[in-house]
Amino acid sequence: MSDKFFSDEISDKYSLRGRVFHKIRDDILNGKYKEHDELREAAIGEELGVSRTPVREAFRQLELEGLIHIVPNKGAYVTGITSKDVRDIYMIRAQLEGLCAKWATEHISEAQMQEMEENVYLAEFHAAKGHTEQIASLDNRFHEIMYEACASKMLEHSLKDFHQYVYRIRKQTLAQGARSSASNDEHRKIMEAIKEKDGERACELAKIHMLNAYDNICKKGLLD
Amino acid sequence: MSDKFFSDEISDKYSLRGRVFHKIRDDILNGKYKEHDELREAAIGEELGVSRTPVREAFRQLELEGLIHIVPNKGAYVTGITSKDVRDIYMIRAQLEGLCAKWATEHISEAQMQEMEENVYLAEFHAAKGHTEQIASLDNRFHEIMYEACASKMLEHSLKDFHQYVYRIRKQTLAQGARSSASNDEHRKIMEAIKEKDGERACELAKIHMLNAYDNICKKGLLD
DNA sequence: AATACATAGATTGTATACAATGATACAGAA
């Protein structure tokens, strides 16, 4: 079975092109390549020990993911995310995470429910200790569990795209620490609503969670 | 200005790779290549008079768009859209088109508003005459105008993706004719709400419009 | 000095050649 619809889920992470693709993506998300940087095929190919061909193919995919944009016959440039983009993404996510939470309520498996509970529990522990690294990782994972639990390849794919898109920003936010406990409280409430099979409440809570997250980013002045 | 974020808007429709990409995409959307068909690089390259290189690059993009999926070392296959996918897409679109209508209310330009009014007016004319071809085209365009009017590259990109994704189905639906006048009435109401700057109402109406469109597809038994 | 043009270098775009992988068919053994 396992209809593999989307490339980043085909997990060809071990083919050459796949590795190149993921490497460049990580380098962009982690800030090695910054906004408006120009990426040269030959240079990157040399760095990774491959020819231009797989690099070019990776570029095409990165472009569709919105991480770079290519000007024909000229070059590939790291895409800038404006503060308006971030705002738009959070508003879009507010809608979609709501839908996702609702569907997750209907389709979540035992194992997923359990992982979600563990996640919330563990996050509280690390929040108390101030372990920012683990908090960030658990926060990410919480949302991914929900994406997977909604049992919709289409929605999962969209949300993962947006989620990743604001990765850079989110990393900074969570490093700030202050919000992490508030955020985790919201996770807990969403989790409980899902567990009690109250789809409408889960939907509402997930929406609010996104709006709060965005407010937090604005307050911290993390956008330009 | 004109930050060109997404490849399909870079309109490199005139480069070789761009032409190949759009050609294959159209062939899939118009049904020349059907679900589960295998696409061979060499064959398509020969058909279009180009080498495998641009074909391969086009494949990578089509994969991320979700129109084909690639099994490493094996081949490229036209993606199947299940009836559940269609349902999911319409539910997602219901959320996003609502948001879009709301934002369009805030940002629509004079020219866009005028084109939208013309669109509704013309569609009524063609609906009366039973011109299915023009109706389909105007229906498409109505939504695109709204996507452009919302002034959000992120949302526009997402919605265009989904919109295109159900193109095959929509074509059949509209060919049925019956719903076209009901659908256009809904367009008119959305248009009026936008014109009167009533964002909330536009949002609500756009959502309902999607749900009705989906109901219609189900009733007609167009899904498997 | 300022502008237009020409030329050289760098970079991307495309085609081709070769390597690696997977599918198929057939032969032989259990």
Next chain:
DNA sequence: TTCTGTATCATTGTATACAATCTATGTATT
């Protein structure tokens, strides 16, 4: 017969070669 291994072929994956395009520099002309 059925299973297994091998050889062959078709197809994809990657590297390289060549063509086209853009950028920059320098020169000539006004």
